Amino acid sequence: xxxLATLYEAFRTLGEDPGVILAPDTAHMVAYGHRxxxxxxxxxxAIEAHADEQGVHARVRVQAGFRILQPVHLCFGLFERFxxxxxxxxxxxxxxxxxxxxSHCLFMRPEAARHAMDARIxxxxxxRLAYQEVHYHGASxxxxxxxxxxxxxxxxxxxxxxxxxxxxxxxxxxIDYAVEVGRAASAELTSKVYGHATDxxxxxxxxxxxxxGARGLIKTRVAVEDAARAHIVGATYGKAAGARGHVDCLEIxxxxxxxxxxxEVRVSHPQAKVTHEAAIGSVDERQIExxxxxxxxxxxxxxxxxxxxxx
Amino acid sequence: MSGQAGxxxxxxxxxxxxxxxxxxxxxxxTVRQGELHALLGANGAxxxxxxxxLMGCAGYRPQRGHIRFAGEDITELPMHERARRGIALAWQExxxxxxxxxxxxxxxxxxxxxxDCLRAVGLxxxxxxxxxxxxxxxxxxxxxxxxAGVLALAPRLAILDEPTAGIDFLSQAExxxxxxxxxxxxxxxxxxxxxxxxxxxxxxxxxxxxxVVCTGEPATxxxxxxxxxxxxxxxxxxxx
Numbered sequence: 001x002x003x004l005a006t007l008y009e010a011f012r013t014l015g016e017d018p019g020v021i022l023a024p025d026t027a028h029m030v031a032y033g034h035r036x037x038x039x040x041x042x043x044x045x046a047i048e049a050h051a052d053e054q055g056v057h058a059r060v061r062v063q064a065g066f067r068i069l070q071p072v073h074l075c076f077g078l079f080e081r082f083x084x085x086x087x088x089x090x091x092x093x094x095x096x097x098x099x100x101x102x103s104h105c106l107f108m109r110p111e112a113a114r115h116a117m118d119a120r121i122x123x124x125x126x127x128r129l130a131y132q133e134v135h136y137h138g139a140s141x142x143x144x145x146x147x148x149x150x151x152x153x154x155x156x157x158x159x160x161x162x163x164x165x166x167x168x169x170x171x172x173x174x175i176d177y178a179v180e181v182g183r184a185a186s187a188e189l190t191s192k193v194y195g196h197a198t199d200x201x202x203x204x205x206x207x208x209x210x211x212x213g214a215r216g217l218i219k220t221r222v223a224v225e226d227a228a229r230a231h232i233v234g235a236t237y238g239k240a241a242g243a244r245g246h247v248d249c250l251e252i253x254x255x256x257x258x259x260x261x262x263x264e265v266r267v268s269h270p271q272a273k274v275t276h277e278a279a280i281g282s283v284d285e286r287q288i289e290x291x292x293x294x295x296x297x298x299x300x301x302x303x304x305x306x307x308x309x310x311x
Numbered sequence: 312m313s314g315q316a317g318x319x320x321x322x323x324x325x326x327x328x329x330x331x332x333x334x335x336x337x338x339x340x341t342v343r344q345g346e347l348h349a350l351l352g353a354n355g356a357x358x359x360x361x362x363x364x365l366m367g368c369a370g371y372r373p374q375r376g377h378i379r380f381a382g383e384d385i386t387e388l389p390m391h392e393r394a395r396r397g398i399a400l401a402w403q404e405x406x407x408x409x410x411x412x413x414x415x416x417x418x419x420x421x422x423x424x425x426x427d428c429l430r431a432v433g434l435x436x437x438x439x440x441x442x443x444x445x446x447x448x449x450x451x452x453x454x455x456x457x458x459a460g461v462l463a464l465a466p467r468l469a470i471l472d473e474p475t476a477g478i479d480f481l482s483q484a485e486x487x488x489x490x491x492x493x494x495x496x497x498x499x500x501x502x503x504x505x506x507x508x509x510x511x512x513x514x515x516x517x518x519x520x521x522x523v524v525c526t527g528e529p530a531t532x533x534x535x536x537x538x539x540x541x542x543x544x545x546x547x548x549x550x551x
Contacts, residue, residue: 221409250409284406285369286406287406287408289368289369289390289406290402290405290406290408291419292389292390292391292394293366293390293391293394293399293400293402294394294399294416294419294420294421294460294464295391295394295395295419295420295464296391296419296420297389297391298389298391301391304411304419305408305411307410308408308409308410308411308415309409309410310410311410
């Protein structure tokens with residue numbers, strides 16, 4: 001079976017439809033390890049990608065004023081037990097463009113593998129981007145995932161990023177996002193991660209509200225069980241009049257797991273306001289009882305609550 | 312209601328202390344099949360604690376006494392086993408969940424159609440089924456959804472802890488209709504401060520200081536309560 005077929009077969013087993021990715025009206029890029037398997041541009045979305053020994057390099061531009069109806073798919077996979085996948089991504093949405101990107105990351109049986117993403121994302125004035133990154137990991141836990149993004153959100157633009165790693169073992173995850181938000185622009189970062197066994201989760205997300213009327217929200221939902229570890233840093237800096245930010249972190253801890261959260265809020269303008277809330281603990285007893293009163297046993301109730309939070 | 316119907320729930324000498332403080336003190340109570348049984352009492356009389364003990368909530372395990380349901384001693388059964396046997400509780404302050412939709416909640420253990428249950432409590436399914444069961448719902452909306460949730464379970468015994476509290480008076484008729492429907496399915500133990508609701512019951516009991524001080528015709532029990540007649544405290548503590 002070819003690597004492309006393997007990747008698509010994995011999609012099918014996860015309930016996804018690879019036919020959607022291959023549709024002629026859908027822009028996509030598919031990479032397996034350091035090999036570029038497929039890329040397709042469409043009117044309004046230009047994808048220029050190549051691969052070499054260092055990794056996969058991609059420049060993606062959504063042209064000014066284009067509103068892309070179908071999600072752009074970025075698929076990354078590595079099914080070998082040992083390997084490295086470096087991805088260098090430059091993504092630009094020109095003025096007034098709007099698009100949704102779905103990034104699918106499949107690492108099904110790694111023993112000692114690494115996926116590192118280095119993204120530079122620019123939203124020009126009035127652009128709108130929703131970037132959804134979903135990871136499907138196997139049960140081995142031998143994967144290291146290092147997503148790094150530097151994002152600039154131009155005037156009146158909107159950036160939304162959703163990161164999800166709730167299936168399989170996390171392995172080691174270290175998210176490093178920094179977002180600069182311009183005048184009347186907004187950024188929302190949401191991360192949902194479920195750690196098991198000896199998984200290690202480090203999430204560091206920073207939003208700089210640099211200009212008047214900038215808005216930012218960091219929302220983190222993490223559950224850890226067994227001996228998993230999670231350390232969350234959510235930072236928002238209000239630097240201009242009318243800047244508004246909020247950091248919202250909720251972590252659930254089970255078994256011998258360990259979780260910590262450091263919400264950092266800093267305001268350097270008297271008319272800026274940034275708030276934060278963080279809660280770490282076991283599942284709310286009242287919630288468990290409410291579900292037990294509907295016939296769920298305690299374990300099923302806890303699992304339902306956690307999956308709801310991460311859903 | 313003939314009064315000949317057999318007992319569905321029987322509570323014998325149930326006593327419960329929390330942190331050394333007596334909450335329930337030798338409760339004896341029977342709810343018959345097909346009965347709407349109202350439970351009256353001042354704040355702190357032990358009404359909600361009794362509901363939690365009957366449902367099997369953690370921390371409300373009685374130190375003394377027994378609970379029989381449909382002829383089976385359920386005193387030692389965990390909460391989910393009591394639920395599976397047909398006991399349901401509409402919480403006075405229902406829990407909220409992030410990521411759990413109303414439709415998901417109603418479907419958990421549910422036998423009846425969630426949309427029908429929402430309609431029964433006066434909520435449009437198209438407006439509510441997909442909504443998260445979180446803080447975006449008002450207190451009244453959450454209470455109605457809780458009642459719909461109990462309806463969905465089609466329980467043999469529904470314990471309703473102040474189901475109309477926080478609900479606008481225009482919707483009271485709908486709530487009363489739901490209570491009647493639940494009674495027809497099995498029986499209802501209704502905790503309420505509303506005289507009108509209690510008056511519609513088949514029987515009523517008055518609690519004071521964790522004891523049942525009066526059981527009988529609702530009119531008699533209500534009159535007792537309003538007249539501050541209480542054999543335990545002589546009206547000193549069992550009123551708001």
